[in-house]
Amino acid sequence: MLHSVSAAKKYLKRLPGALKKNKSQYFIIARADQVSDISLMPRxxxxxxxxxxxxxxxxxxCAYAQIECDENHDCYYNFGNNARKFLEAFLYYKYPNAVEKDDKLAxxxxxxxxxxxxxxxxxxEFSHLAGVFERSVLPIDVPEMKTTANFILRKIREKDPDQYSALLQSIGE
Known part of the structure; x- marks a missing residue:
């Protein structure tokens, strides 16, 4: 019996043909009280x-999206939060010390x-509206988002090409 979603995902990905996305489907088991339902796993x-x-x-x-395309607005609006969360995790493992004043970003x-x-x-500014509420009523600066996304990607590629390559592979690029 698997007790976590991550264990189930790892197990399912090891099944023959699991990585051939056009031939495989993933399922999730949701339990409510004494009843369990099996349904297609969300994408x-x-x-x-x-x-x-x-x-x-x-x-x-965000780095490679077309600025003029309306379909890409969500990657820009969510960029501040996504970049902050990604960098918190990335920099925590890159510089695993407990020094609070350590400017890991610098x-x-x-x-x-x-x-x-x-x-x-x-x-x-873009991942927290507290204290900068006026930011929420102004349009976002898309070119700044693209520039920052490119800064982040370029630095990861420069500092750790192996990890950058593995990250690209993990997203199908």
Whole structure:
């Protein structure tokens, strides 16, 4: 008996043909009281191994999306939150110390102060509306989002090409 969704996902991905997405389907078991239902697994669960991979994909989509296209608005509106959450996890494992005053973002971007500053500003201003409520009534700055997404991707590729390649593979790129 599998007791967690992540264990079930790992098990299912090991089945023969599981990675051939056109020939396989994933199911989820939902239990309510004494009754369990089996239904098709939602796409957001089957397409990503972890939330970390999902967040990386959102940053990647923001970097390469067409600005003029209305279909891409969600990647820009969610970018501040997605980038903040991704970088919190990424930088925690890259610099696993317990020093609170350690500016991990500045360490990550190194001598690229513009990238560190812009990323920090977007992470703070666009992922929290408390204290900057006026930000919620103004249109977002899409070119800044794309620039920041590219800063993040470029630095990961530069500092750890193996991880960058694996992250790309995890999102089908």
């Amino acid at each position: 957001y669960l089957k397409d990503y191994v972890t939330e970390f991979n999902y967040l990386f994909h959102q940053i990647y989509k 360490r990550f971007f190194g001598d690229d102060a513009l990238a560190a500053s812009l990323t920090d500003r977007i992470n703070n």
